[in-house]
Amino acid sequence: MDPAPSTPAPADVPTARESFRLGVRAGVPYAVVGCVLALSFGVLARDAGFSALGALVMSAIVFAGSAQFTVISILAGGGGMGAAIGAAALMNSRFLPMGAALAPSLSGRALQRAAQGQTVVDASWAMANRGEGRFDRHFLFGASAVQYVTWLGGTAFGAFGGQALGDPKLLGLDVIFPAFFLVLLLGELRDARSRGVALAGGAIALALVPIAPPGVPVLVASAAALVGLRQRAGDDPRRGGVT
Amino acid sequence: MSTELWLVIAGCAAVTAIIKAAGPVALGGRELPPRAAGVIGLMAPALLAALIVTQALADGSRLHVGADTAGVAVAGLVAWRGGSVLPAVALAVVVTAGLRALG
Numbered sequence: 001m002d003p004a005p006s007t008p009a010p011a012d013v014p015t016a017r018e019s020f021r022l023g024v025r026a027g028v029p030y031a032v033v034g035c036v037l038a039l040s041f042g043v044l045a046r047d048a049g050f051s052a053l054g055a056l057v058m059s060a061i062v063f064a065g066s067a068q069f070t071v072i073s074i075l076a077g078g079g080g081m082g083a084a085i086g087a088a089a090l091m092n093s094r095f096l097p098m099g100a101a102l103a104p105s106l107s108g109r110a111l112q113r114a115a116q117g118q119t120v121v122d123a124s125w126a127m128a129n130r131g132e133g134r135f136d137r138h139f140l141f142g143a144s145a146v147q148y149v150t151w152l153g154g155t156a157f158g159a160f161g162g163q164a165l166g167d168p169k170l171l172g173l174d175v176i177f178p179a180f181f182l183v184l185l186l187g188e189l190r191d192a193r194s195r196g197v198a199l200a201g202g203a204i205a206l207a208l209v210p211i212a213p214p215g216v217p218v219l220v221a222s223a224a225a226l227v228g229l230r231q232r233a234g235d236d237p238r239r240g241g242v243t
Numbered sequence: 244m245s246t247e248l249w250l251v252i253a254g255c256a257a258v259t260a261i262i263k264a265a266g267p268v269a270l271g272g273r274e275l276p277p278r279a280a281g282v283i284g285l286m287a288p289a290l291l292a293a294l295i296v297t298q299a300l301a302d303g304s305r306l307h308v309g310a311d312t313a314g315v316a317v318a319g320l321v322a323w324r325g326g327s328v329l330p331a332v333a334l335a336v337v338v339t340a341g342l343r344a345l346g
Contacts, residue, residue, distance in 0.1 A: 033328060051244035054252060061256040070294060071255055077303055081247055085254040091290050092262045093283050097275050099266020106267050114264035172340035175311045178298040179318035179335035183328045185291040186319065194288045201289030202296045209301045221293030228281030 016138040023128065023142025030123040031147045035154035037065055040176040041072070042158020043168045048076040052159035059155035063121070063148060067091045069177045070218065079215025087215060090222045098125050105135035119144040193227065200224035310346065314339030 014022060038059060045055035050072070062068055067088035074084045099117050102125065106113045116137060124143035128135045168174055189195045201221040208217035274280070299315040301307055318335035322328070 036329075036332070049244065050248055054244045054248055058252045058255070062252070062259050064259050066291075067255060067259060070290070071251060073294060073298055075248070075251065077297070081251050081254070084251050085258060087290070088255045089258040089262065090286060092259050093286050095259075095262045096266055097280050097283055099263055100275055101266070103267045110268045113267040114260075117263045117265075117267035118260060120263055170340065170343055172310075172314060172336040172338075172343065175299075175314040175318075175335045175339045176332055178295050178311070178315045179332045180328065181291050181295050181298075182315055182319045183322040183331050185288060185295065186322045188288045188291065194285060197285045198288040198292040202292035205293035206296050206300060206306070209297060209306060210304055214304060217297055218290065218293045222286060222289050224289040225282050225285035228283070228285040229278050231277055231281055 014136075019136050019138035020142035020145075023124070023136075023139035023144075024146045025142075026127050026139070027124060027143035027146040030143070031150040034065065034147050035150035037176065037180060038151045038154025039158035039162075040168075040173045041065070041068055042155040042160075043162035043165070043173050044069075044076070044177070045072050045155075046159055046162055047168060048072040050159075052156075055159035056152065056155050059152055062088075063118075063151060064088075064092055064095075065151070066181070069181075073177075074215035074218065077214035079213065083213070083215030083219055087218050087222075090219070094122075095120055098122075101129075101133065102135050102137070102140075104133060105137050116141075121147060123147070197224045197227055200227075310339045310342035313342055 041059065042052075042055050045058065045068075046052065050058070058068060058071075070087045070091050071084045074087055098120055102117065102120060103113070106116045108116070119141050121144050124140050124147065125135075127143055128137070128140035130136055162168065165171060165173075185198060189198060201224040204224060205217040205221040208220055212220070275283070295315065299312045302309070314335040317338045318331040321331040321334055
């Protein structure tokens with residue numbers, strides 16, 4: 001069950017350190033985009049009532065962009081704690097199948113495996129996939145490490161220095177994340193079913209905005225995903241993902 | 244910053260850590276039940292769409308079309324036309340800031 005090779009690896013298989021370094025290099029473009037997103041997160045979190053330290057701590061211990069933006073957009077709209085955390089949990093539910101797929105490529109005891117599982121972020125997970133259910137975990141660690149550094153740096157810059165930039169609304173900083181999410185969403189629309197679910201999710205949220213408490217429209221919109229209970233041949237739920 | 248916000252951060256960190264640990268620890272390489280996997284696979288389009296519309300087409304509990312709506316729409320257009328994420332987002336910021344400066 002332990003997939004870590006105990007025999008010396010052939011010459012063409014990268015060592016752990018090489019894999020890590022390759023992962024870091026592959027993670028750089030995503031780290032750059034992440035830095036800009038994190039900057040806007042830092043600014044918007046301050047607007048939503050977070051202290052600069054609070055924003056930085058959140059980026060440090062949550063490290064999941066879509067969940068973090070979900071939380072601050074719900075809180076900024078007046079939503080409650082439960083709605084914010086619930087929506088973040090749903091947004092992160094994609095890490096369940098991703099972690100399950102990664103599991104055979106990890107080693108060690110439960111606590112170690114749990115710790116290694118924390119390094120899963122979308123881009124790293126996808127890039128570390130070697131096919132046939134195998135993952136290069138050191139590549140994954142490297143790709144996530146560089147993204148973690150710029151995620152924290154960007155958040156710190158936005159949270160501590162954001163005021164110096166001026167009014168985030170006048171600068172248009174508040175559209176960075178919905179615009180980014182729209183680009184991600186377009187990448188998710190692979191087939192008629194995902195398009196239908198996206199339309200339904202958007203329609204449910206819009207219909208509920210005027211009547212439901214803040215945060216609830218996003219939570220209820222997740223019900224559109226229940227269409228997935230109806231199975232189809234050839235489904236692979238692990239494709240795609242958001243940042 | 245209020246205690247409530249710290250609790251949100253702690254709660255969010257806890258659920259994220261548990262979700263990320265669940266696969267490697269509990270599932271140990273077993274597949275999720277196909278129905279569960281099917282629902283989870285569609286969570287992203289449903290939630291992304293909901294977040295986008297509540298952000299771009301609403302202001303609090305009021306439906307509202309504004310400069311941000313136009314900016315987000317432009318980003319969608321750029322991405323739809325095959326543009327990559329950075330130009331799409333940058334143009335959204337420029338359009339939104341420009342419209343707000345005019346208005």
